[in-house]
Amino acid sequence: MKQREDNTVISIRSLSKSYAGPEGKTIIHALSGCSLDIAEGSFTVFAGKSGCGKTTLLKLIAGLEQPDSGAVEFSTGQDGATVPKLGFMFQDLRLLPWLSVEQNLALAFPPPKGKAEKAAVRNEITRVLALTGLAGRAASLPRELSGGMAQRAALARCLCRNPAILLLDEPLSSLDAVTRLHLRNELEKLRQRPGLTVILVTHDIEEAVFFGDRIFLMNEGKPDAEVPIPLKRPRNYRSAEFQEYCRKIEDTLILQAAPTVQ
Numbered sequence: 001m002k003q004r005e006d007n008t009v010i011s012i013r014s015l016s017k018s019y020a021g022p023e024g025k026t027i028i029h030a031l032s033g034c035s036l037d038i039a040e041g042s043f044t045v046f047a048g049k050s051g052c053g054k055t056t057l058l059k060l061i062a063g064l065e066q067p068d069s070g071a072v073e074f075s076t077g078q079d080g081a082t083v084p085k086l087g088f089m090f091q092d093l094r095l096l097p098w099l100s101v102e103q104n105l106a107l108a109f110p111p112p113k114g115k116a117e118k119a120a121v122r123n124e125i126t127r128v129l130a131l132t133g134l135a136g137r138a139a140s141l142p143r144e145l146s147g148g149m150a151q152r153a154a155l156a157r158c159l160c161r162n163p164a165i166l167l168l169d170e171p172l173s174s175l176d177a178v179t180r181l182h183l184r185n186e187l188e189k190l191r192q193r194p195g196l197t198v199i200l201v202t203h204d205i206e207e208a209v210f211f212g213d214r215i216f217l218m219n220e221g222k223p224d225a226e227v228p229i230p231l232k233r234p235r236n237y238r239s240a241e242f243q244e245y246c247r248k249i250e251d252t253l254i255l256q257a258a259p260t261v262q
């Protein structure tokens, strides 16, 4: 951790990560020399074909996996003391099946001491459940939820404790159209919270253009193209310039997917 000189909050330096392939016979290079800086308060989107290293990158940022080489550095404010609080919404949700929604959320907090702390945790859980439209499902077990509800419960858990950095791995992928729109709007409100830094992984091009200050298109373990989106907010899906950015990203993704001629 180092003191901030500019507004970079996460510095990703030449990150590489490999895994052993099936039966240990091959090596999978999930990330290969990935480098970029992420500014405090920015919304950064990563897109790219399946297997190009997006989830691996989020896990390395969160410290859940260690890189083979390279580093992730966090910068702090003037006091230099606070470690940024991270909220991670996993692609596979990771709700504990034997705990209710409320109990799953409670795990995001350090064990509360005394009545006042317990009440504060309860209030915070009530707040994020309301925010994600799950107010009536606090007592439900994950298996009693629909796919979309489980996804919202996972989002609710990562919003607990007001994280400074949100890592969202395809957070809206299995929602019905109306809920998706509702949560997009909630995410848009969250985005406006001063200083909140969001990193979103998505396969949905409109979602990427709606949210991203910058979109990185990953290919073979590193960002292959960067598309800044200077459109005014809130963004209008139907505007010609919005659709123009969508087309540009789609074209780049198609080019990336095309087989290279040797």
Ligand SMILES: Nc1ncnc2c1ncn2[C@@H]1O[C@H](COP(=O)(O)OP(=O)(O)OP(=O)(O)O)[C@@H](O)[C@H]1O
Binding pocket: 019, 020, 028, 029, 030, 048, 049, 050, 051, 052, 053, 054, 055, 056, 057, 091
């Ligand atoms: N724990 C692991 N063990 C072995 N291989 C892994 C592991 N985690 C990831 N991989 C491999 O690393 C590569 C990158 O995986 P990653 O999950 O980062 O892709 P992704 O871009 O998130 O894909 P998707 O869009 O399908 O979620 C893939 O080939 C994957 O099989």
Ligand SMILES: [Mg+2]
Binding pocket: 054, 055, 056, 091, 169
């Ligand atoms: Mg993934």
